[in-house]
Amino acid sequence: MHFNIVTLFPEYFSGPLDCGQLGKARESGLLSFSFHSPRDAAEDKRRTVDGPPYGGGPGMVMLPGPLSRTLRGLGFIPRSAGGPGPLLLFKAGGIPFGQTRAAALAEEADRSGRDRTLTLICGRYEGIDARIEELFPAQPVSVGDFVLNGGEAAALCLIEAVSRLLPGFMGDERSREEESFTPGLCGGLPEYPQYTRPEVFEGLAVPKVLLSGDHAGIALWRRQASLLAALQIRPELAAAAALDHDDRAWLQSVCRPATGRNxxxxxxxxxxxxxxxxxxxxxxxxxxxxxxxxxxxxxxxxxxxxxxxxxxxxxxxxxxxxxxxxxxxxxxxxxxxxxxxxxxxxxxxxxxxxxxxxxxxxxxxxxxxxxxxxxxxxxxxxxxxxxxxxxxxxxxxxxxxxxxxxxxxxxxxxxxxxxxxxxxxxxxxxxxxxxxxxxxxxxxxxx
Ligand SMILES: C[S@@+](CC[C@H](N)C(=O)[O-])C[C@H]1O[C@@H](n2cnc3c(N)ncnc32)[C@H](O)[C@@H]1O
Known part of the structure; x- marks a missing residue:
């Protein structure tokens, strides 16, 4: 899979993309990246890429000209869906990015072979001139309800989340099926707690069932631990998860539905x-x-x-x-x-x-x-x-x-x-x- 990264700060990515599994996937050719700075497409001597916002207000806005030229250079055609693949634009108020979206992007890549290209636009300053989104049908992506300095950190989140779902990225393919928010064992819930050696650490023992070798018992314990984790911290995930009869019966036995006692x-x-x-x-x-x-x-x-x-x-x-x-x-x-x-x-x-x-x-x-x-x-x-x-x-x-x-x-x-x-x-x-x-x-x- 290839990532075109449109950024004013290509140097931001040196390091993270060479580390650990991402670095290995890059070496093996599973992933490749190219960086495209709108500054290189600026037409004035000072290579200006930003201007003050019309209507007033603090900060600067990224000029549409250099960005538009950068995108055209990558093969995107204004006012058309034409281009080398999906175009994603990071913005704080965009569509929340989640595992389902990551899986969809990875799956499309999977189906179309290794040449799949994703183009990511990283904003800076107060954001990007809104006409860019009108000209180029980009999907707005938010990585959370908070404001970053720029889209680069958001791009790194997306790159990792999508890449690790590509076949061949992880050593053990089962890892991606048993993770938080993934249909599989966790059923869209947060992952169950994990333990490793030693069996007792600072007086705290690993739950007995995990040492039992009883696979059905372990699966049940994990399912219930995921449900409990969701109820305690992210009840909306439990509400959205596909619960079967056993899940409901167990939930009813351990916790009453949200009570209005007060x-x-x-x-x-x-x-x-x-x-x-x-x-x-x-x-x-x-x-x-x-x-x-x-x-x-x-x-x-x-x-x-x-x-x-x-x-x-x-x-x-x-x-x-x-x-x-x-x-x-x-x-x-x-x-x-x-x-x-x-x-x-x-x-x-x-x-x-x-x-x-x-x-x-x-x-x-x-x-x-x-x-x-x-x-x-x-x-x-x-x-x-x-x-x-x-x-x-x-x-x-x-x-x-x-x-x-x-x-x-x-x-x-x-x-x-x-x-x-x-x-x-x-x-x-x-x-x-x-x-x-x-x-x-x-x-x-x-x-
Ligand atoms: C300082 S932010 C601009 C914030 C913008 N003025 C606002 O209030 O939403 C600069 C750039 O960072 C990126 N960014 C900031 N927060 C983000 C988030 N939560 N998710 C995705 N991108 C984000 C976007 O590309 C944005 O254009």
């Missing part, structure tokens, strides 16, 4: 907005109480407060709860009784806060919800940030009946959760549906 919700019936956007009280409904209780139970919430200052409405709530948690409803539907046992009656938000503080010993973080942004209330907090708070303190989510929480209720909150489907033309969810979706956004677990 998450509580309150259905507020006052102060909420009426049709004219005036603050007032809304009526309690059987439907809301049942459905939010069921969602709360499903997501493992610590409790669900139904709040109304109206005594007759609280009496209605007590009737509903009595029927379903202790009366005929409980006998005919014990699952429903379990969900409705989570419901607590209260007059207002302050009552719920005081009750929670009494029960948990910590004042809850109050988070409002709204279908609209720009309500002029507290700042928005992402679902991930709300989930982060659950590690250390109770969080009470407020849901408004009627047309939503009145400003007086929102003002009591430390923050507001992002509105659901705010970019759509219609986002009038029932409060029951909004509660369920919000719980899932905060506590989503493996599916």
């Amino acid at each position: 998450l509580y919700c309150a259905l507020v019936h006052f102060p909420v907005l009426d049709r004219e956007d005036n603050p007032g009280a809304a009526s309690l409904t059987n439907l809301d109480i049942h459905d939010i209780a069921r969602s709360s139970c499903t997501y493992g919430l610590g409790g669900f407060y139904a709040l109304t200052p109206l005594a007759d409405q609280r009496a209605l709530l007590r009737d509903i709860l009595r029927y379903w948690t202790a009366g005929p409803g409980a006998r005919s539907n014990p699952d429903r009784a379990r969900a409705l046992a989570l419901v607590r009656e209260g007059e207002d938000i302050a009552c719920a806060v005081a009750d929670l503080e009494l029960r948990t010993g910590t004042a809850p973080l109050l988070i409002g919800t709204s279908a609209r942004s720009g309500h002029g209330g507290p700042p928005e907090m992402t679902f991930a940030e709300i989930a982060g708070y659950l590690q250390t303190r109770p969080v009470l989510l407020l849901f408004g009946t009627g047309r939503g929480l009145a400003p007086q209720a929102l003002e009591m909150c430390a923050a507001v959760a992002p509105p659901l489907r705010a970019l759509g033309a219609y986002n009038h969810l029932s409060v029951r549906a909004a509660a369920a979706v919000t719980f899932d956004r905060i506590l989503h677990d493996l599916d």
Whole structure:
């Protein structure tokens, strides 16, 4: 495989490409590299390759002229897909690079024989004039959500990741099949922990199963260790991995799905907005109480407060709860009784806060919800940030009946959760549906 590297700093690569397996692959002819500096294609005496950004701002931008000439010199034809092979352009905001992409690039190379060429454009300064991407259909590649000085370090990551998947690169071909993020044994998960001699190091013994010679036992231990590693550090990988029945059964035995134990919700019936956007009280409904209780139970919430200052409405709530948690409803539907046992009656938000503080010993973080942004209330907090708070303190989510929480209720909150489907033309969810979706956004677990 050949790499054309378009860079202002070819010297950056001396060293890394000669080291270890990369060096060997280069010597054997499996890999080859050539360097192409846009500076060599500059037309002025000073060999200028950058200019100040139009529209102002700090730093310099790489000029399109020298880069375009460099790419034409390599055989790329502007406004066409023509060229010597895939063109990749490194940029911090590009498409995240991962093992799947590395495998696809290596596989294409594999299929087309050893002459496959990848051309990598390394940006510098504030980046590259955007017209280069318009003229030459390059694939934007990011190696992570951070900003490097230039694309050279990113190029080295890509070169290593792709090259080691080429047949003949690694001594033992099985190595690449049993690695992190690779379908095979790890199933797209991080790799399992590895151990080598001695058997006991500083009092720490190698897991017994690895010394047993029981291949099926070892494979199972490794699979489960990978799953656990994903759950602890990269839960999104576990969520995306192909889990079979045994994986799920084992996961259920060792860890419950993300629990909302520290998450509580309150259905507020006052102060909420009426049709004219005036603050007032809304009526309690059987439907809301049942459905939010069921969602709360499903997501493992610590409790669900139904709040109304109206005594007759609280009496209605007590009737509903009595029927379903202790009366005929409980006998005919014990699952429903379990969900409705989570419901607590209260007059207002302050009552719920005081009750929670009494029960948990910590004042809850109050988070409002709204279908609209720009309500002029507290700042928005992402679902991930709300989930982060659950590690250390109770969080009470407020849901408004009627047309939503009145400003007086929102003002009591430390923050507001992002509105659901705010970019759509219609986002009038029932409060029951909004509660369920919000719980899932905060506590989503493996599916
Ligand atoms: C200092 S950076 C420019 C950062 C750019 N102004 C921004 O805010 O995204 C210079 C060059 O480094 C490369 N680069 C920086 N971070 C990268 C990343 N995470 N992945 C891939 N390339 C990166 C790109 O080629 C970029 O043009």
